[in-house]
Amino acid sequence: MSHRLSGNEAVAYAMKQINPDVMGAFPITPSTEIPEYFADYVANGEVNTEYVAVESEHSSMSVCIAAQAAGARSVCATSSCGLALMYELLYVAASCRLPITLACVNRALSGPININHDYSDSMGARDSGWIQIYAENNQEAYDNFLMAMPIGETPNVRLPVMACMDGFITSHAVENIELLETDAVRRFIGEYNPEHYLLKKENPLAVGPYDISPYYMEHKVLEAEAMKAAKARILEVAAAFEKISGRHYGLFEEYRMEDAELALVLMGSTAGTAKAAIDKLREDGVKAGLVKIRVFRPFPGEELARALAGTRAVAVMDKSEGFSANGGPLFAETCGALYGLKERPHLIDIVYGLGGRDVRVEDIEKVFGRLANIAATGETGPVYVHMGQRSREEIA
Amino acid sequence: MSTVYNLKREVEKPARLTGGHRLCAGCGAGVVVAGVLRALNNEDRAVVVNATSCLEVSTFMYPYTAYMDSFIHSAFENSAATCSGVEAAYNALQRRGKVDGTVKFITFAGDGGTYDIGFQSLSGAMERGHDMVYVCYDNEAYMNTGIQRSSSTPRFARTTTSPVGSVGQGKKQNKKDLTEILVAHNIPYVAQTAPLGNFKDLHSKSYKAIYTEGPCFLNILSPCPRGWDYPMAKLAEITKLAVDTCVWPLFEVEEGVWHLSYTPKKKLPVEEFLRPQGRFRHMFQPGNEWMIAEAQAYVDQKWERLLERTGA
Ligand SMILES: Cc1ncc(C[n+]2csc(CCOP(=O)(O)OP(=O)(O)O)c2C)c(N)n1
Ligand code: SF4
Ligand SMILES: [Mg+2]
Numbered sequence: 001m002s003h004r005l006s007g008n009e010a011v012a013y014a015m016k017q018i019n020p021d022v023m024g025a026f027p028i029t030p031s032t033e034i035p036e037y038f039a040d041y042v043a044n045g046e047v048n049t050e051y052v053a054v055e056s057e058h059s060s061m062s063v064c065i066a067a068q069a070a071g072a073r074s075v076c077a078t079s080s081c082g083l084a085l086m087y088e089l090l091y092v093a094a095s096c097r098l099p100i101t102l103a104c105v106n107r108a109l110s111g112p113i114n115i116n117h118d119y120s121d122s123m124g125a126r127d128s129g130w131i132q133i134y135a136e137n138n139q140e141a142y143d144n145f146l147m148a149m150p151i152g153e154t155p156n157v158r159l160p161v162m163a164c165m166d167g168f169i170t171s172h173a174v175e176n177i178e179l180l181e182t183d184a185v186r187r188f189i190g191e192y193n194p195e196h197y198l199l200k201k202e203n204p205l206a207v208g209p210y211d212i213s214p215y216y217m218e219h220k221v222l223e224a225e226a227m228k229a230a231k232a233r234i235l236e237v238a239a240a241f242e243k244i245s246g247r248h249y250g251l252f253e254e255y256r257m258e259d260a261e262l263a264l265v266l267m268g269s270t271a272g273t274a275k276a277a278i279d280k281l282r283e284d285g286v287k288a289g290l291v292k293i294r295v296f297r298p299f300p301g302e303e304l305a306r307a308l309a310g311t312r313a314v315a316v317m318d319k320s321e322g323f324s325a326n327g328g329p330l331f332a333e334t335c336g337a338l339y340g341l342k343e344r345p346h347l348i349d350i351v352y353g354l355g356g357r358d359v360r361v362e363d364i365e366k367v368f369g370r371l372a373n374i375a376a377t378g379e380t381g382p383v384y385v386h387m388g389q390r391s392r393e394e395i396a
Numbered sequence: 397m398s399t400v401y402n403l404k405r406e407v408e409k410p411a412r413l414t415g416g417h418r419l420c421a422g423c424g425a426g427v428v429v430a431g432v433l434r435a436l437n438n439e440d441r442a443v444v445v446n447a448t449s450c451l452e453v454s455t456f457m458y459p460y461t462a463y464m465d466s467f468i469h470s471a472f473e474n475s476a477a478t479c480s481g482v483e484a485a486y487n488a489l490q491r492r493g494k495v496d497g498t499v500k501f502i503t504f505a506g507d508g509g510t511y512d513i514g515f516q517s518l519s520g521a522m523e524r525g526h527d528m529v530y531v532c533y534d535n536e537a538y539m540n541t542g543i544q545r546s547s548s549t550p551r552f553a554r555t556t557t558s559p560v561g562s563v564g565q566g567k568k569q570n571k572k573d574l575t576e577i578l579v580a581h582n583i584p585y586v587a588q589t590a591p592l593g594n595f596k597d598l599h600s601k602s603y604k605a606i607y608t609e610g611p612c613f614l615n616i617l618s619p620c621p622r623g624w625d626y627p628m629a630k631l632a633e634i635t636k637l638a639v640d641t642c643v644w645p646l647f648e649v650e651e652g653v654w655h656l657s658y659t660p661k662k663k664l665p666v667e668e669f670l671r672p673q674g675r676f677r678h679m680f681q682p683g684n685e686w687m688i689a690e691a692q693a694y695v696d697q698k699w700e701r702l703l704e705r706t707g708a
Contacts, residue, residue, distance in 0.1 A: 021488035022481065050488040052480060055520030059477035062517070065470050066481025070443070071495070072488050074481075092470050198443050198466040199486060199495045208469035209458035 003179050007135070007170035010142035010177055011077070011103045011163070012037035017185040018149070019047045020101075021072035021192070024060030026053070026082065029115045030167040031105035034077035057082035061089040061102075068098040069207045071197030073149065075100070079167055080107035083121045087128070093160045094129025095223060096207055099152030100160040102130075103145060106268070107167040108355040116356020117167040119267070119320040123329045129223055131161040131230050132297040136253075136271045138175040140294075141165040143247060146180070149189050150237045156229045166269040168356070184244050231298045251300035253292040254307055256282060260289025262371040263308060263345075265334050266317035267293045270352075270359055274317075277364035288368050293330065301337035308338060313346040313371040319353045327351075327384040346371075346380045352387040363388060403594045406434050410464070412442070417462035418454040422628030424618035424635070425451045427591045428533045428598070429504055432614070433465075435602035441465060442500045443482050447475035447509030450540040450620075451533065473513040476521035476530055479503040483526045500606050501528040507548035508538040511574050522581040522611045529605045532574065533618035543623040547572040550643075551694065552687050553675045555623070560678045565687065570694060578613040579649045585610075587648035589657070590617040590635050597646055597657055604648070617644045625674025637669040642699040647706060656706035663699075666692045 005013065012034045015023070025035035035053075042051045050072075054060045057078050064074040078086065083104060093100050109120040122132060131152060135141040141163070148161040165171055180188075196205045211219060231251065238249040255275055257263065264274055271292040281288040291307050293300075308314055318328025326332070331349035338344050350367060353359050367387070374380055412433035419426045429451065436442055442465040446452040452469045455462040470478045479501050489495040505514055510532040518530060537555050538544040545558040550571045554560045558567035578586045585608045587601040598616065605612035617638055621628040638644040641664045646657040667688050670676040679687040702708075 021492070022484045024481070048488075048491055050484040050491075052484050052524070054477060054480070054524070055516060058474060059480070059517055059520055062470060062474035062477035063481035063484060066445075066468060066478040067485035067488075069468055070482045070485035070489075072485035074485075088471055089474065096470075198468060198482060199489060199499060200466075201441070201495070201497060204441075204464065204466040206456055206461040206463065206467040209456045209461070210453040210469075211458045215458050 001179055002176050004174050004176055005138060006033070006172050006174050007138045007141040007165045008033035008105065008172065009037055010138050011145050011165070013179065014142050014145040014185070015075055016041045016047055017180070017182045018073075018146075018189055020049050020075045022050045022052065022063065022067035022074040024052050024054055024063040024074065024076040026057050026060045026078065028057070028079050028082040030107055030171045031077040031079040031082070031103065033171070034103055034105070057085045058089065061086040061093065064100045065089060065093050065096065065098055068100050069096060069198050071194055071199045073192040075102070077103035077105065079105045080109055080121045083125060084109060087125065090125050090128040090130060092208070095219065097158040097223070097226070098160060099149065099158055101145070101148040101152065102160065102162050104162045104164040105167050105171045106164055114355040115167070117169055117319070118354050118356065122162060122164050123320045123322070125162070126297060126329060129159060129227065130297060131159050131227070131295070133161065133163050133295050134267045134293065135163070135165040135170060136269055136292060138170060138173070139177040139247070141170055142177055142179065143241065143245065143249065146185060146188065147237050147241055147249070149192070150240070151230065151233050153192060154233050155195070157226050157233050159226050159230060169269045178245070180245060188240070188244055227298045231300065234295055249294065251295045251303055252307070253294060255290040255292065257289035257291065257307060259287055260310070261287040261312045261375060262368055263289045263291060263311045263314045264317055264364070264367065265291045265293065265304070265308070265314060265330065266319070267296065267330065268319065270317065270319065273359060273361055274364050277361045277368065280361070281365065281368055286368060286372065299333050299337070301333070304334065304337045305341050308345060309341055311345040312375040314348075315367050315371055316347065316349045317367070318349055318351045321351055321354060331384070346374045347383070348374070348380060349384045350387045351385070357388050359388065401596045401599060403596075406595070406599060409434055409438060412436065412464045413455070414462050414464065416460070418457060419450065420622055420628065422621045422631050423450070424535060424591060424620060424631055425533050427631065428531075428616045428618045431591055431595050431598045432502065432531055432602040432616070435599055435606055436500060440498045440500055442502055443468065445469070445475050445479045445482065445501070445503040447503070447505035447514055448472035448540070449506040449509055451504055451506065453540060472509055474517050475503045475505045475509060475514055476518040479528045479530065480521045480524065480526045483528050501526070502606065503528065503530045505530070505532055506539065507532060507534045507536055508546045511548040511572050512546050519581065522578065522583050522613065526611055527609055529612045529614065531614045531616060533616050535618045535620035535623060536571070537620070537623050539620050539623045548574065552679055552691060554678065555675070566675070566678065575615045578615070582652065583611045583613060584608050585612040585648070585650055587613075588615045588644070589646055590639055590644055591631070592635050592639055592646070601648060604650075623675070626672050630672065634672065637664065637672070640664045641666045641669040642695055643669050645699060645702055647702060654706040656702065656708040659708065666695050
């Protein structure tokens with residue numbers, strides 16, 4: 001069945017179909033609508049979730065951690081400063097191996113305060129031990145949220161999942177999307193029956209120890225192994241999801257990559273713009289292609305290297321600064337992934353779209369223009385640049 | 397529970413905080429926690445929450461836990477929200493027929509984790525009305541990190557961040573009145589107690605807090621021989637002096653009604669409490685008599701106010 005929904009509404013609807021045990025709720029633009037829609041479901045008796053309207057995102061994540069440890073399936077939603085406020089607890093959630101699901105509606109981090117889209121919020125949390133899955137559009141936002149629990153709750157994974165979508169661009173724009181029947185969703189998600197939990201009568205449990213050097217490293221290695229195991233599980237869940245939805249998902253999406261010589265690596269809604277640019281360039285005979293990263297954690301390094309192995313020049317497009325003075329976070333990962341190739345394409349990083357600055361088809365075409373030039377001359381030129389910013393003279 | 401309190405019978409109950417934890421000898425915290433948990437009926441289960449603190453690092457060092465009940469520690473500043481989350485899960489799972497039986501939710505946090513960094517989390521949880529008990533074991537400083545001042549540290553007390561020097565005279569500010577702030581949350585039960593004498597006061601208040609529906613708060617004085625700098629065998633003595641000088645009055649507020657739990661037979665001068673403790677040593681130097689006078693005036697003023705409130 002086809003419905004017209006915003007990304008926020010689609011995710012709230014997915015939550016309603018799941019009917020989680022506990023939700024921690026706190027407003028922040030642009031994710032606010034998710035707890036709002038959900039509050040209506042609660043108020044109308046459409047779900048029987050324990051809805052905890054807390055006094056901060058710090059507490060919404062704390063509530064989710066405790067509830068999940070107690071044996072409940074818990075969810076929450078946030079953006080930007082809210083995610084930053086949760087920072088310490090994100091690590092706690094992951095290290096306690098609690099498969100919480102968080103809808104992250106990406107928004108630029110302060111300061112200066114800005115409500116529009118970039119990935120500075122979730123990129124700051126990329127090393128926290130959470131699985132991160134990014135959506136290009138409303139359909140993917142809905143689908144990714146439904147796949148999150150079967151991924152995170154698997155015994156050899158047991159990690160929390162951040163299902164990310166682009167603030168406003170995806171969260172607020174209305175699109176036609178396909179929704180699954182609630183029965184099908186329930187069958188797909190299944191019951192949450194953890195082996196150990198605080199409220200288990202037969203066997204009390206202690207969570208969150210003071211962990212000393214003789215044990216801490218073992219625990220961290222187990223966490224790292226779980227993140228590695230998540231890769232296969234993500235693909236398994238995607239295959240099961242395809243059976244009920246007809247929609248195919250991988251670790252990333254390759255667009256016209258079969259014979260591509262010039263390629264982009266990017267994430268989220270910019271992929272739509274890039275696809276339009278690639279279609280145009282293809283008409284002119286340019287062998288352009290795109291890899292849209294869907295799963296950023298675990299990072300599909302080997303798979304990405306294979307996908308890019310035949311290209312001559314690649315531009316990574318980072319929609320967040322890393323302030324590493326060495327390129328953005330997606331660039332760093334891509335560099336790392338490609339290093340193992342015997343013959344590597346030329347690689348540049350283009351930081352763009354910070355704080356919601358628009359990126360148009362023409363901008364993407366310019367990037368391909370630069371890649372064509374690099375491929376022709378063999379000269380990479382500046383490796384790490386910012387696109388679309390005005391000059392100082394223009395600003396003054 | 398039989399209405400007549402009997403310490404012997406109480407201590408014969410199976411312990412819920414077992415020995416072998418790593419708190420310092422003579423530490424008030426272990427005594428307080430064991431005392432609160434003893435008020436649970438034997439047949440009831442509990443989930444115990446800790447904020448990061450001396451207590452937490454000493455009672456759950458992997459792979460050993462000192463608690464017989466389920467336990468969770470998440471961070472320093474979020475123990476009240478953590479307890480809310482466990483209680484929320486209980487409500488949800490009970491509604492769905494996945495858990496049964498009585499389970500009580502009890503949080504322990506130090507003064508730092510309560511008066512300071514966990515204050516917002518505590519206020520939020522109390523306002524939301526979770527069925528839980530929040531216990532602050534108040535040792536009047538950040539002990540776990542090596543005795544730094546908190547907003548609970550009393551005026552003039554020496555800590556490593558309110559030192560005594562040629563100009564500095566210990567902490568400049570008076571102790572925050574947290575118990576009163578909790579009363580202002582209009583929750584069903586707020587009480588102040590201490591591990592005094594035969595523990596009757598601590599026990600009965602713990603029982604009330606645990607078995608009163610809704611959010612309840614206990615502020616429990618928890619002397620720390622390390623941080624207060626007194627001999628470790630003197631826990632009972634120091635506690636008694638705190639209560640008999642009215643530095644730490646015992647009272648409770650049930651549904652907004654104030655009640656004084658203990659009136660000293662003879663209200664002792666505050667210096668009796670200050671003198672045995674190294675953290676107040678400088679107050680007894682010649683020329684510093686004004687400090688003791690001001691400390692006394694402050695205690696007197698607070699005590700008078702409490703007498704008015706409780707109608708005692
Ligand atoms: C966010 C954060 N800040 C600081 C710390 C360091 N820290 C751990 S326990 C503690 C002091 C605890 O003091 P209190 O709550 O009074 O308990 P006590 O140890 O005195 O019993 C501090 C500062 C921390 N763990 N987390
Ligand atoms: S430092 Fe104080 S509070 Fe901490 S364990 Fe020792 S006596 Fe107890
Ligand atoms: Mg303390």
